[in-house]
Amino acid sequence: MIIQSIQLENFRQFRGKQQIEFDSHKNKNVIVIFGENGRGKTGIFRALMFCLYGEKKLSQDASVQESELYLVNTQELQEKSSQGIPVESCVTLDFLHEKQKYKLRRSLLGILEDGKVIQQSNGVKLTLWDDEGNSSTEKDPKIVSQYIENILDSALREYFLFDGEKIERLTRASTEQRREISNAIRKLLNIDTLEKVMGATERLKKYLNRELEKRATGERAEVMKLQRLNEEEIEGKKNGVESLRGELEFARLEKVDVDKKLEQIREIQDLLDKRNNLEERRSNIEEEKNDILRGMKERTGQTALLLLQSTANNVFNSIDRRKQAHEIPSDIRRDLIDRLLNEMQCICGRHIKQGSEAYARIIEWRNRIPDNATEDLTLNLWRDLSSARDRFESIEENAVQSLTKFGSLKNEQREVERELERLREKIGSSERADATKLDAHRLAIENKIGKIEYELTVTKQKLDALYDGKERLAARRKRIEDQEGIRDELTRRVELVEQSHDALLKIHNDFTAESRVSLGDDATRYFMDLLDDESRRNLKSICVEEDYSIQVHDRLDKPFLANISAGQRQIMSIAFIAALAKAACGGVELLEMPLFMDTPFGRLSHEHRKNLVQQVPHWCTQWILLATDTEFGEFEAKELAATGTWQSFYILHAEEDGSTNIHKTTVEDGLGYICQRG
Amino acid sequence: MSEIHIRILNKLKDYPNEIQEYVESAFRLAATLPEVALAEELKAEVRKILKEKEIE
Numbered sequence: 001m002i003i004q005s006i007q008l009e010n011f012r013q014f015r016g017k018q019q020i021e022f023d024s025h026k027n028k029n030v031i032v033i034f035g036e037n038g039r040g041k042t043g044i045f046r047a048l049m050f051c052l053y054g055e056k057k058l059s060q061d062a063s064v065q066e067s068e069l070y071l072v073n074t075q076e077l078q079e080k081s082s083q084g085i086p087v088e089s090c091v092t093l094d095f096l097h098e099k100q101k102y103k104l105r106r107s108l109l110g111i112l113e114d115g116k117v118i119q120q121s122n123g124v125k126l127t128l129w130d131d132e133g134n135s136s137t138e139k140d141p142k143i144v145s146q147y148i149e150n151i152l153d154s155a156l157r158e159y160f161l162f163d164g165e166k167i168e169r170l171t172r173a174s175t176e177q178r179r180e181i182s183n184a185i186r187k188l189l190n191i192d193t194l195e196k197v198m199g200a201t202e203r204l205k206k207y208l209n210r211e212l213e214k215r216a217t218g219e220r221a222e223v224m225k226l227q228r229l230n231e232e233e234i235e236g237k238k239n240g241v242e243s244l245r246g247e248l249e250f251a252r253l254e255k256v257d258v259d260k261k262l263e264q265i266r267e268i269q270d271l272l273d274k275r276n277n278l279e280e281r282r283s284n285i286e287e288e289k290n291d292i293l294r295g296m297k298e299r300t301g302q303t304a305l306l307l308l309q310s311t312a313n314n315v316f317n318s319i320d321r322r323k324q325a326h327e328i329p330s331d332i333r334r335d336l337i338d339r340l341l342n343e344m345q346c347i348c349g350r351h352i353k354q355g356s357e358a359y360a361r362i363i364e365w366r367n368r369i370p371d372n373a374t375e376d377l378t379l380n381l382w383r384d385l386s387s388a389r390d391r392f393e394s395i396e397e398n399a400v401q402s403l404t405k406f407g408s409l410k411n412e413q414r415e416v417e418r419e420l421e422r423l424r425e426k427i428g429s430s431e432r433a434d435a436t437k438l439d440a441h442r443l444a445i446e447n448k449i450g451k452i453e454y455e456l457t458v459t460k461q462k463l464d465a466l467y468d469g470k471e472r473l474a475a476r477r478k479r480i481e482d483q484e485g486i487r488d489e490l491t492r493r494v495e496l497v498e499q500s501h502d503a504l505l506k507i508h509n510d511f512t513a514e515s516r517v518s519l520g521d522d523a524t525r526y527f528m529d530l531l532d533d534e535s536r537r538n539l540k541s542i543c544v545e546e547d548y549s550i551q552v553h554d555r556l557d558k559p560f561l562a563n564i565s566a567g568q569r570q571i572m573s574i575a576f577i578a579a580l581a582k583a584a585c586g587g588v589e590l591l592e593m594p595l596f597m598d599t600p601f602g603r604l605s606h607e608h609r610k611n612l613v614q615q616v617p618h619w620c621t622q623w624i625l626l627a628t629d630t631e632f633g634e635f636e637a638k639e640l641a642a643t644g645t646w647q648s649f650y651i652l653h654a655e656e657d658g659s660t661n662i663h664k665t666t667v668e669d670g671l672g673y674i675c676q677r678g
Numbered sequence: 679m680s681e682i683h684i685r686i687l688n689k690l691k692d693y694p695n696e697i698q699e700y701v702e703s704a705f706r707l708a709a710t711l712p713e714v715a716l717a718e719e720l721k722a723e724v725r726k727i728l729k730e731k732e733i734e
Binding site: 189190191193194196197199200201203204207489492493496497499500503504507510511 | 682683685686689690693694696697700701704705708709712713714716717720721724725727728
């Protein structure tokens with residue numbers, strides 16, 4: 001099947017008519033549909049499944065009631081329902097299959113009544129064109145369904161969607177995984193009828209053996225009774241093995257859970273150590289700050305002097321200037337001038353006349369000269385200020401140093417507080433988790449696992465012994481019947497039914513074994529295509545075990561699944577789903593079906609992502625990559641563009657009313673858009 | 679007859695005729711009957727196959 005276009009009208013998030021076109025260009029077969037979560041990426045695969053099969057639910061909707069799953073666009077529904085008008089939701093698919101052209105249109109009507117959405121089918125129409133371009137139309141749902149089933153068996157449809165859930169499910173070694181693979185093989189083989197026939201034959205066998213036992217006598221009756229008991233015991237032991245396997249798996253999961261918690265505690269332990277160190281640092285900072293404050297307090301007197309530094313400097317400079325001008329100390333002391341004035345006689349002995357010019361000059365001189373006490377005081381002040389000036393510098397230096405240190409300590413303290421707050425958030429309530437208790441619990445689980453494994457081995461041995469016993473009893477019974485020449489009609493009936501049952505069982509086992517081998521081989525090829533060089537050197541193959549679990553073998557052919565990384569497991573899942581899709585397409589090399597991959601990059605490394613975008617386009621005719629902004633970034637977009645297989649790019653835009661608009665761009669614009677988003 | 683049934687019958691070629699007949703009848707009946715009803719119907723089929731073999 002090659003899709004040419006898919007048209008959605010009021011389907012899910014898509015309001016009004018919207019279309020995605022798929023150009024039939026052989027070498028450009030990748031369509032990227034890009035949108036944030038909830039914008040309707042899976043809705044496009046859902047639309048395809050609805051159109052082909054009328055199915056509303058996907059396998060991922062297992063837990064959702066069909067009545068709760070709305071396919072009709074809710075925005076349109078609300079608007080139209082207020083006017084009492086039902087909304088038609090339809091999907092139209094144009095596709096080619098084996099060179100024949102098909103147009104399939106399926107719709108349903110929806111209406112909102114008393115707050116409840118009511119949806120009902122509104123028919124299906126299939127138009128086919130023959131080689132000469134003549135068309136015919138079919139509207140009978142049963143006939144349309146037969147056409148579609150012949151193109152792609154509905155039971156196999158889900159192998160063409162790789163969603164995160166399915167990828168995750170297959171990466172886990174669990175009952176769920178085994179069930180998934182077992183179901184897949186059964187679906188691929190289409191052996192439902194074979195199993196039904198086997199079940200009916202088993203019933204018939206039991207019934208006929210009971211009848212035969214009723215009629216038997218002597219040793220033959222005894223052997224038949226033993227056979228019945230042996231069968232019952234085998235049944236019981238088989239159930240026992242299954243239940244022990246379940247217990248074992250549960251215990252292993254529990255151990256993984258405890259290991260995760262312990263790991264978390266180890267992580268928390270690191271955080272706690274970090275927190276203790278920070279708290280110690282915070283306390284040291286506080287002490288250092290107090291020391292500085294104490295020192296500053298002790299130096300308050302000295303430091304206060306800094307307040308007077310400018311005044312002191314001015315006074316010192318003023319005195320010093322006067323000193324430099326020899327004004328102080330004065331050449332003649334004031335008390336000598338006073339004596340001269342009292343005696344009215346100059347030093348040279350001349351008489352000084354009051355009111356004379358000489359007298360006036362002496363008075364002026366006297367006034368200029370401070371008294372002795374003032375002069376002494378001034379000189380003492382000069383000396384004191386001179387020595388204080390030297391200390392100002394060291395006081396200032398000390399004060400600046402203390403304040404700078406205090407400031408940086410305060411900043412560091414703030415940073416420590418912030419870091420502590422962040423750590424508190426990280427540590428949260430898990431701090432209380434008790435590692436010792438968990439360690440003890442883990443040990444108990446390990447012991448339990450050991451016990452279950454032992455019990456399982458013993459039960460399997462008993463089961464083998466019972467099978468041996470079964471064979472011996474059958475041989476013994478045959479010998480008795482041969483010796484006694486018993487060939488009655490009921491015995492022959494039992495023989496025929498038992499032989500037929502054994503033949504059917506052998507065929508069933510052969511088919512499933514062939515399928516397991518074939519799936520393993522295909523998965524290995526895809527796996528090798530996707531792995532990085534180093535992994536390719538270390539890992540050899542994927543195989544499906546007898547119990548349907550997937551195993552990876554290393555280059556020495558030893559089971560290696562437990563040791564591979566999460567990314568390698570994801571690659572393994574993708575390879576396996578691709579192998580299932582290939583089997584669903586009848587084993588052809590190029591899958592003639594579109595492969596939908598919903599956000600497949602998850603835990604993949606750059607190398608694996610690169611391989612994925614390089615290889616998948618060669619696996620199928622169309623690869624529809626549904627990608628979120630977190631998964632499909634510049635790296636992936638550039639790698640895909642470099643392959644030359646990228647055909648078109650669709651962006652799912654959110655509209656104001658909550659619906660989604662499909663916007664087509666060229667690959668170049670798409671690449672630019674992705675790079676711009678960074 | 680579906681592909682799988684043809685494959686099953688091919689695998690039965692080396693088995694005795696009555697087993698092939700039984701499986702063929704079982705598949706024919708299984709197309710319309712559930713398992714329990716099929717087991718009931720097969721009781722009569724087994725008788726029929728053995729009777730035909732006896733006549734031969």
